[in-house]
Amino acid sequence: MKKIKFTAGRVEEFACESGKSQSFLWDTASPGLGLRVTANGAKSYIFQGKLNGSTIRLTIGDPRTWDIAKAQAEARRLKVLIDNGQDPRKVKADALAAEKAARDAQEAAIAAEHDRRLRESVTLGDVWSEYIDDRIATREKGWSGHHIAAHRKIIQEGGQPRKRSPKPTKAGPLWSLSKLRLIDLTTERIEAWAKEEAKIRPSSARLAWRLLKAFMNWCASHKTYSSLVNTNPTKSARTRESLGKEKRRHDVLQREMLQSWFDAVRKIGNPVIAAYLQVLLLTGARREELAALKWTDVNFQWGSIKLSDKVEDFRMVPLTPFVAQLLTKLPRRNDYVFSSPTSKSGRIAEPRIAHNEAVAAAGLPKLTLHGLRRSFATLSEWIETPKGIAAQIQGHAPQGVREQNYIRRPLDLLRVWHVKIEAWILEQAQVDIPPLAAPLRVVAG
Structure with missing residues (x-):
């Protein structure tokens, strides 16, 4: 083994011998301290000694970060450990484990304190x-x-x-x-x-x-x-x-109430709310999914409306003739069909007040907006609409094995019955339907 007194110049000049993967240079001042250099020029201080008859070698560090004096001091420390029968590797592992245990204990104490404060404060x-x-x-x-x-x-x-x-x-x-x-x-x-x-x-x-x-x-x-x-x-x-249990509501528009309801609603001063309430009854939609309707969801050419749905992501329902006429007369202030210039959202927020006033003026029993959805389901039975069709228009989850797994109704089949439902309701309400300027594509039923 080549031994010399380490100096900065000698450490800097030391290179790997040709044809070897690594070469070593040993210090005369500190037993066991060596300098290793690899064929690609990487250098590191090392320590080598014997423990229980076996040679052990440990890396101390890079000469660029360890000066000679510090490397010699570290070598002497490792030599003392070996002389005392201690394995430096185990000593280092134990020290790291102790440090980790101390950190874990500190973090656990911090977490416990945070948990205590959280328990005592969060409401x-x-x-x-x-x-x-x-x-x-x-x-x-x-x-x-x-x-x-x-x-x-x-x-x-x-x-x-x-x-x-x-x-x-x-x-x-x-x-x-x-x-x-x-x-x-x-x-x-x-x-x-x-x-x-x-x-x-x-x-x-x-x-x-x-x-x-x-x-x-x-x-x-x-x-x-x-x-x-x-x-x-x-x-x-x-x-x-x-x-207690929630009582089932029975508010619903019966056939004989339709004329009074339509007369009162169509007199509402706000045409957007008046149209919204009529469309709510004639589609059987949920109040919020209709209030959120955008113009991009209405297809006048193909007679369809795309509604956000509680059961699915969305559902397509027919755009019936009278509903189409109501919508074409509405102002296009923004993206929403039932818009409001005073609402933060840009659409109508509370049509219930105007509806309650109209119902009271017509002398009708109390009727909620959800009662209009209930009314659509009830009135559709007057013309013997298949239950599955009315349910699909309203966005109810399919009931039974056939509805869930076998029946897939196209929009035009829904339109056949939806147009009949609308026509019957308007007939009972004695509402005249003026002819459309540009007729919708409707399948005759």
């Missing part, structure tokens, strides 16, 4: 908005604009001014729980809340309970909040009993 109201944003970001099926608005309204503070009423907004059913910490939302607390809310507004309380139940399930699977929600406190028989 239902804090996490609710995060929950909504997460569901919007993941585009979860079923989260329409109306559903998002319901989540925000159910926990609102109240006392805010309204646009169309001098009365301020009311606090949502979940507002009384919004300041509670998640860890304080126990089964007993939810049961007490349900008992009180059921006395004031049972329908809203039932909706709030369902939304809260889904929220708690989300928390239980969340990486941050799962430690705060061991079980879902909303799943209680007493809570369910307190809130």
Whole structure:
């Protein structure tokens, strides 16, 4: 072994011998310290010694980062370890393991402190908005604009001014729980809340309970909040009993009410709302999927309407003659068919008020917007419309093996019956249909 006293110049000049893959140069000042150079010119300080009769070799480092004095000091340290019967490799591994254990312990302590602070501070109201944003970001099926608005309204503070009423907004059913910490939302607390809310507004309380139940399930699977929600406190028989079952609504337009309803609705001062309500009845659509209708979803040439759907991504329904006439008369202010110059969204937001006033003026029983959807299903039976066809037009999930797996109705088949339904309803309402300037493509039935 070639031994010399290491100097900066000698270390710099040392090169690999020709024909070899690596060459070594050993220091006379520090036993075991060597300089290794490979055929491609890579250099490193090494240490070599004997432990229990076996030669061991360890890399110290690159001469560009280790000066000679530091390399010699490291070699002496390794020599002491070997002389004491210790394997430097094991000593290094133990030291690294100890450092890792110390880091892990520190991180665990930080996590425990964070968890403690989280448990002591995070409230239902804090996490609710995060929950909504997460569901919007993941585009979860079923989260329409109306559903998002319901989540925000159910926990609102109240006392805010309204646009169309001098009365301020009311606090949502979940507002009384919004300041509670998640860890304080126990089964007993939810049961007490349900008992009180059921006395004031049972329908809203039932909706709030369902939304809260889904929220708690989300928390239980969340990486941050799962430690705060061991079980879902909303799943209680007493809570369910307190809130009771939702009563089925029976509001519907019967045949003899059609003329009064159409007369009153067509007198509404806002032509967009008047058209929207008539189309809502004549298509049997859900209120929000029709309110969100865009001009690009209406095909006047082929007589079709594309509606966002609760069951599927979308569904195609016929554009019937009278509905087509209603739509052609609407102003094209923006992308939405039923537009509104005052609404933030650009489309009608609350046609219910005008509808309630029209129903009252006509002397008809209370009728909700969903009641118009119910009315379409009921009135379609007067002309013996096949149930599957009416259901498909309305966007109901197929029922039964035949509907689910075998029947695939084209749009023109739906049109045959939809045109008949519209014509019969308008006939009962004594509404005259002026001829179309450019007739739609309609299949005769």
